[in-house]
Every structure is written in C-alpha cells, then in structure tokens.
Amino acid sequence: xxxxxxxxxxxxxxLLAGCATSAPAPQADVAESPWAVQxxxxxxxxxxxxxxxxxxxxxxARKDGRDAMAVMGVSSASMxxxxxxxxxxxxxxxxxxxxxxxxxxxxxxxxxxxxxxxVRVVLIFEGDRSRLSARDAMLSELVHAMTGEPLPYxxxxxxxxxxxxxxxxxxxARTDRIRKxxxxxxxxxxxxxxxxxxxxxxxxxxxxxxxxxxxxxxxIMSDSDNTRTTTQAWYGPVRLSGAQAH
Numbered sequence: 293x294x295x296x297x298x299x300x301x302x303x304x305x306x307l308l309a310g311c312a313t314s315a316p317a318p319q320a321d322v323a324e325s326p327w328a329v330q331x332x333x334x335x336x337x338x339x340x341x342x343x344x345x346x347x348x349x350x351x352x353a354r355k356d357g358r359d360a361m362a363v364m365g366v367s368s369a370s371m372x373x374x375x376x377x378x379x380x381x382x383x384x385x386x387x388x389x390x391x392x393x394x395x396x397x398x399x400x401x402x403x404x405x406x407x408x409x410x411v412r413v414v415l416i417f418e419g420d421r422s423r424l425s426a427r428d429a430m431l432s433e434l435v436h437a438m439t440g441e442p443l444p445y446x447x448x449x450x451x452x453x454x455x456x457x458x459x460x461x462x463x464x465a466r467t468d469r470i471r472k473x474x475x476x477x478x479x480x481x482x483x484x485x486x487x488x489x490x491x492x493x494x495x496x497x498x499x500x501x502x503x504x505x506x507x508x509x510x511x512i513m514s515d516s517d518n519t520r521t522t523t524q525a526w527y528g529p530v531r532l533s534g535a536q537a538h
Contacts, residue, residue, distance in 0.1 A: 322372065325352035326359040330529035335374040340511070343438070345369045348514050353526065355391065356485060360526040361512065363411075367522075369515035371414065378507040378532065380493075386510075388413045389487040389528030392452060395479055398519045401453050401472055404465040408516045410523045412449045412472075413530060415492065416509030419445030431467055443469060444509070448499055450490065452476040461499050471499040485528070507532075 322328060328337050341347045347370035353362040361372065390411045400406040421442075436442040449472040456462065456474050464470035473495055475488055496504040510530060516523040 322350055322352060322361070325361075327352055327361050327527075327529055330359060331531060332374070332376075335376075337372050337374045339370060340373050341370050345517055348516075355526045358389075358485065358526075358528055360391075360528055363512075363514040363523075363525050363527070365410075365514050365516045365523045367517055367520045369513070369517040371412075371511045371513035373414075373509060373511035375509055376507055376532065380504055380506060383492045383504060383507060384533030385489050385491055386413070386415065387487070387489045387531045387533070388450070389485055390452075391483065391485045391526040393483045393524055395452070395454050395482070396516055396519055396521050396523050398521070399454055401451060401456070401462050401474075402465065406518050407465070408519045408521070408523070409451050409453070410514055410516075410525045411527065412451050412511075412513040412515075413527075414450075414509075414511040414513055415448045415496075415507060416444045416511070417446040417448070417496065417505045418508050419505040421445055427467075443467070445469065445505060446496070446500055447471070448473060448496055449513075450475045450488070450495075454478065473499050487528070 322339065323337055328335060331337070339347070339350060346366065346368040348363055348365040348368045350372055351362050353360050355362065392410045396408050396410055398406055399408040401409060431443055447470045449470070451472045451474055453460070453462070453474045456477055458474050458477055460474040462472040462474065464472070475490070476486060492507065493504055510532070512527050512530065514523055514525055
C-alpha cells in the first residue's frame with residue numbers, strides 16, 4: 293500500500309476506533325458533573341480529539357429534568373472516553389439513553405464517505421491480536437505509531453441509523469474490527485428520551501461471531517465531519533452493571 297494512502301487509512305481508523313493523538317484536559321463541567329458521577333463514581337472521562345478534526349462540543353446540561361451530556365457538532369468529530377477493566381466472565385449489561393432532535397441528512401453508516409451519526413455509545417475490547425488480518429495488523433501498527441495506542445482488537449458501537457433496521461450489524465468499510473449495532477432507526481422516535489439496556493456479551497457475539505475479551509473502554513461520540521453538517525443530541529449517564537470504571 294502506498295505510504296500516503298496507508299496514513300490516510302490509519303487516520304480514519306484512529307477516528308473510528310477511538311484512539312487520539314491529543315487528549316485535552318476534560319472541562320470541569322464534564323469531569324465533575326452529575327452526569328459523570330452517575331456514569332461511574334470512579335470513572336475519569338476525558339475529551340478525546342482526533343488529528344485534523346474539529347472537536348465536537350460536550351457540556352453538562354439538565355434536559356427535561358435529567359442530568360445529561362449535551363453535544364453540538366459542526367462538521368466535527370470527537371468523543372468522551374473513560375477506561376475500564378471488566379473481564380469476560382464479569383460482563384453484564386450497559387444502560388444508556390439519548391435524545392436526538394434530528395437525523396443527519398445524507399449520513400450513511402455503511403459508506404466510507406458519509407459515516408456520521410448524531411449519537412454513538414462505544415465499547416472497546418481486548419482480544420487475541422494474533423487473529424487480526426494482515427491488513428488490520430498493519431493498520432494497528434500505523435495507529436500505534438501515530439497515537440501511542442494500537443488499534444483496539446474490537447470496537448462495538450451502538451448507533452442510530454437513518455435507514456437500517458434495529459438489530460442490523462454494520463461492518464466498518466475500512467476495518468473489520470469495528471462493527472456498529474443499530475439500536476434505533478429512522479425518524480419515528482426523534483426528539484424524545486429513549487432508554488436502553490443491552491446485554492454486552494450477547495451483542496458482541498452477534499456483531500463479531502465470537503466470545504468477547506475484556507472490556508477496556510467506554511465512550512460516547514457524535515460526529516458530522518463527513519457530511520459537513522450540524523448535529524445536536526443529549527446523552528444520559530452510561531452505566532455498566534456489576535463493575536465500576538477506573
């Protein structure tokens with residue numbers, strides 16, 4: 293693969309996999325907010341920026357009587373991430389909620405060039421890296437060189453898709469190690485709080501066809517950089533059953 297093309301691919305993987313070359317200090321209203329506390333008393337949420345991308349704005353808010361993380365993205369992409377360590381045998385459920393006022397026109401989560409979403413809840417897993425394909429192994433090395441972190445073995449994203457039905461699994465167009473599970477689709481339930489509780493092991497096995505490794509990271513992400521649009525949303529606290537982030 294030509295070097296410039298490989299770097300472009302690596303940059304895309306950095307964005308979609310949740311690695312970053314810079315980690316700005318978390319804003320006080322994020323790190324010390326009731327939202328962060330409810331998402332795990334020992335969690336350390338950090339705003340992760342991506343190379344060459346305008347960051348999405350995250351800020352604590354009260355929305356409809358709920359503690360929320362408000363996001364505003366203008367042709368932007370970034371995430372809030374916290375590290376965890378939950379062994380495979382201890383995996384339980386993840387509970388989260390969001391409110392989305394409008395979808396992103398033109399977004400297509402199966403496309404290389406239009407893969408934007410107003411909301412994503414991201415789970416990052418360890419695994420047997422010897423099982424990576426040659427392409428993913430190379431991308432992992434490139435990402436490690438660019439960011440100091442290898443490409444995660446597996447990344448599962450819960451997403452809201454414009455068209456695909458809930459339950460659909462979308463494979464990332466550039467790496468097989470990122471898969472998106474559609475939990476909401478279309479415009480039928482816009483502008484209302486939606487609450488979810490998902491079985492982590494079951495969803496991972498559905499998406500990847502294998503047993504999960506340890507869960508090592510959780511994030512929320514909203515992006516509109518590919519479609520060059522504006523997006524807005526609110527997230528409720530993200531809670532893991534049976535374990536605390538650290």
